[in-house]
Amino acid sequence: MKGRFTQILFLTLLLFTFSCEIEEVGTLNLLTEEIVNVSGERAVVLGRIIAFENIPVEDHGFYFAEEESFLDPIIISLGATERPGRFVGEVSGLQLGRNYFVKAFVVRAGEMIFANTLSFETLNPAILGYEPLVQFGGGEIVITGINLADDTRVFFGDREAEVREVIFGFQVRVTVPPIASSISEQIRVVTRGIELEVETPFRYAVGRFNLLDANALEGLSIVENIYFQQGERFFAGMGRDSGNQSTDFIWEYNFAQGEWVKTGFEARMQRAASDSHTGYFGGGFFQTSIFGPQIPSDNYWHFDGLEYKELPPAPINISDGFGYEIQGQFYIAGGTIGVGSQVYRYDPASNAWEIRPNLPSNVDKGMVHFVYNDHLYWIDRDNNLIQYNPFTAQSQTVSRYPSPMIENTTDSGGFALVMGDKVFIGLYNNAREIWELDMEILDWGRKQNFTGDARGRITGAYSKDGLLYFLRSYLINPRTEFWEFDPEAF
Amino acid sequence: MKASKTAIALLIVFISCIDPFGVPSLEPEGLLNIEAFLTSEPHVQQIRLSRAGIYGLDNVGRNLPVRGALVLVKDDLGNIERFLESEMSGTYLSSSEFSTKVGRSYNLDIELSNGERLVSLPELVNPVPKMDSVTYNAVRTASTDPMNDEIGVQVLGHFQDPADQQNFYYWRMLESDFVLITEPELYTLPPTHPTCPRCPAPKDCCSRCFHKDTPRPANINTIDDLEFNGNYQSRAIAYVRDNGLRFKETYRLDIQHMSVSAEAHRFLKLSDQQLRLTGSVFDPPPANIRGNVINLNRPEEQVLGYFFATDIQLLRVYIRRDNLEFYLRPQTTVPNDCRDYLQQASGFPMPFLPTEAPEDWDGF
Numbered sequence: 001m002k003g004r005f006t007q008i009l010f011l012t013l014l015l016f017t018f019s020c021e022i023e024e025v026g027t028l029n030l031l032t033e034e035i036v037n038v039s040g041e042r043a044v045v046l047g048r049i050i051a052f053e054n055i056p057v058e059d060h061g062f063y064f065a066e067e068e069s070f071l072d073p074i075i076i077s078l079g080a081t082e083r084p085g086r087f088v089g090e091v092s093g094l095q096l097g098r099n100y101f102v103k104a105f106v107v108r109a110g111e112m113i114f115a116n117t118l119s120f121e122t123l124n125p126a127i128l129g130y131e132p133l134v135q136f137g138g139g140e141i142v143i144t145g146i147n148l149a150d151d152t153r154v155f156f157g158d159r160e161a162e163v164r165e166v167i168f169g170f171q172v173r174v175t176v177p178p179i180a181s182s183i184s185e186q187i188r189v190v191t192r193g194i195e196l197e198v199e200t201p202f203r204y205a206v207g208r209f210n211l212l213d214a215n216a217l218e219g220l221s222i223v224e225n226i227y228f229q230q231g232e233r234f235f236a237g238m239g240r241d242s243g244n245q246s247t248d249f250i251w252e253y254n255f256a257q258g259e260w261v262k263t264g265f266e267a268r269m270q271r272a273a274s275d276s277h278t279g280y281f282g283g284g285f286f287q288t289s290i291f292g293p294q295i296p297s298d299n300y301w302h303f304d305g306l307e308y309k310e311l312p313p314a315p316i317n318i319s320d321g322f323g324y325e326i327q328g329q330f331y332i333a334g335g336t337i338g339v340g341s342q343v344y345r346y347d348p349a350s351n352a353w354e355i356r357p358n359l360p361s362n363v364d365k366g367m368v369h370f371v372y373n374d375h376l377y378w379i380d381r382d383n384n385l386i387q388y389n390p391f392t393a394q395s396q397t398v399s400r401y402p403s404p405m406i407e408n409t410t411d412s413g414g415f416a417l418v419m420g421d422k423v424f425i426g427l428y429n430n431a432r433e434i435w436e437l438d439m440e441i442l443d444w445g446r447k448q449n450f451t452g453d454a455r456g457r458i459t460g461a462y463s464k465d466g467l468l469y470f471l472r473s474y475l476i477n478p479r480t481e482f483w484e485f486d487p488e489a490f
Numbered sequence: 491m492k493a494s495k496t497a498i499a500l501l502i503v504f505i506s507c508i509d510p511f512g513v514p515s516l517e518p519e520g521l522l523n524i525e526a527f528l529t530s531e532p533h534v535q536q537i538r539l540s541r542a543g544i545y546g547l548d549n550v551g552r553n554l555p556v557r558g559a560l561v562l563v564k565d566d567l568g569n570i571e572r573f574l575e576s577e578m579s580g581t582y583l584s585s586s587e588f589s590t591k592v593g594r595s596y597n598l599d600i601e602l603s604n605g606e607r608l609v610s611l612p613e614l615v616n617p618v619p620k621m622d623s624v625t626y627n628a629v630r631t632a633s634t635d636p637m638n639d640e641i642g643v644q645v646l647g648h649f650q651d652p653a654d655q656q657n658f659y660y661w662r663m664l665e666s667d668f669v670l671i672t673e674p675e676l677y678t679l680p681p682t683h684p685t686c687p688r689c690p691a692p693k694d695c696c697s698r699c700f701h702k703d704t705p706r707p708a709n710i711n712t713i714d715d716l717e718f719n720g721n722y723q724s725r726a727i728a729y730v731r732d733n734g735l736r737f738k739e740t741y742r743l744d745i746q747h748m749s750v751s752a753e754a755h756r757f758l759k760l761s762d763q764q765l766r767l768t769g770s771v772f773d774p775p776p777a778n779i780r781g782n783v784i785n786l787n788r789p790e791e792q793v794l795g796y797f798f799a800t801d802i803q804l805l806r807v808y809i810r811r812d813n814l815e816f817y818l819r820p821q822t823t824v825p826n827d828c829r830d831y832l833q834q835a836s837g838f839p840m841p842f843l844p845t846e847a848p849e850d851w852d853g854f
Contacts (some may be wrong), residue, residue, distance in 0.1 A: 011498060036609055036784070037597040039568050044609055046784070088609075088789045123568045146568035168562055170570035 031116040039376035040147025047104030051084040059107040062089040066413030097124040135444035137178035156185040207448035208489035213482035226275035227460035236460040272322030279303040280330040320365040336364035357393035416459035529802040532589040555580020558603035596799040610797035618749035638733035645728040653720025658755035661727040663705040664744040669699040671738040676825035699843035700830035710762035735820030745805040779783040
């Protein structure tokens, strides 16, 4: 019995001794595996714990430092873990354009274990550009660059601008400070103590409107009219009054008297005519009375500065069509009756009309059009600026009008005035925007919004001595106003 | 005696310690799937994000698109392209000017709407050796049907592999166009016709239309130059099975000839191996293929898919039936107006196929 008890006791002790196996912690290898991504002030690094079983560690992560000795490290601690495998650490706040070293670490049983060391170089910042190139004071521009830090500051000249947001290190949203003494400012960007200068100077959206005559054209509100400029002389007329009164006259602006006066030209009430804005005009409809039938007109004239010379009848009826003059020859095109892309040309040398290749799409007078360097340009109702070579009949879309067009509200009317290599475009029906288009680089610059009543339509546009002049007619409180616009004033 | 045995048994039960064996359960549901294939051809490029659905005997789920993510592609100089979410949810588009540049490496950087951030390992864009020419020939291969071989067209690419660099090639067939030939003169009235079911009713038009096709089989065709480094190559880069319709006249095959990174090549090769599993004992075991995207918040989470950045050359070959040594016989007969082909094939109202060739069609 005693022997049996001894056996049981022995067995019990044996079980106590061996039944709970003390877990033997295995070995691990640690690797700083790969530099995943480096930007100006951030880096993402991959590390790996290699083991054949779960191994608890109190902490793991990465050491970053500018010296390989890691005397003053930036420590990215990812906390305790027990699973082997890869781990990722991201560090921010690094200095731009510096060399850094990184190594992974684990803390196991109070002992710090380090992996191999890798090195990388943070990137330098650069500015790629900004847009829009022209903006109002208080408006917003977006500067695009690379490796811009969160502490980025932006200066317009000596004045610091408000940085709204630094977007992922490549874009900076900035509020433009109010205009001071110059319409142009140099932009400087300071990021992590590195100063960068933006190559293209910033330009403020400026311009000043001045109402010259609140009741031009004898109080009429003319529409569907023609207008043209001969040297420094401005003309407008024909069409109809918004109250359907006949306006079968042409007025000329008298700068000395500051008013529009009738010229000796008298036509039948002719509206929706084509005009080149240089002195050629005609076509459209005429009516013998305001309630009479609309009869297509083939009457065309040319004002050469002295007299109105009648041209031979055009071989086609065109209403609301384009009119433009290239190399002294008058073209009529498109319109709202018949084929909307047909083109005819009047040659003064032969005093005859001839058909020319069709335009690539239908056009009408509601689309802004102009001539630059012997090419016809127009903006279609999809905002595309189309360039057309009348000699080769080749066309291409070269840019887009930046303002949105809203059907039946702002997709018609407006004006385009060529002044050197700049074209001023805008003031569509019921719209306030004016843009300056640089034809050499096809860059659009905003001008000051029209300060008058927006609910009107352009019925004349002229330029003289660097200033723009325009007639704007209103259907509500019918009138035609005559405005001056200085595009550089502020 | 009995009491002592009981005591021993009780002792064993109470004293022995049991370590639970942790079985990590696979949770395929909700894994993020990334489809990002960027090339050096400037155009609007897309990245698609989705959550993998459940797939199994009981359920075949749909991959749900991942909306509202911030998707950036960065190069090693710090340039960033932001991909904006399109109307197709889960699809993010670049600007039309975006393309990868040879020599640059790219990272994908994604921030999900729940704040999780994912980055890819850098993908280096290596220059793709230019393809000199492309030829084709008909091939016959044994199929599972002992009575009929499979017939198709093999496309060969001819190019010089550079000796001074290790190259990894990948050829991908794109959606292509072909001339669909039908037999409208054999048209018969439908069997439900009230007066004359199945009566011949030849149609005057049309027998020749243009149709789009996704070339099949969609194999993954990738190779490294380990065995032919520096040698001139005439290598099969694509294969299109003859289904009786594709090669009745002209088939215009579009192929992307690409260089990929070593890691991308490995991913593609493993994917191809898995897709070719037939269930035989000689198959490689099913594998869990890791991509190159890491979830920074949960590095242990598997992210499906791969972020590719490649240099590319577009190849286009017009395969004409008259130039093939043989083709599938008998060819498939479609006794109807070819314009109605889609509608006839689907049974639903569908758009008419065009009889006019695509604008850039340069075939016959």
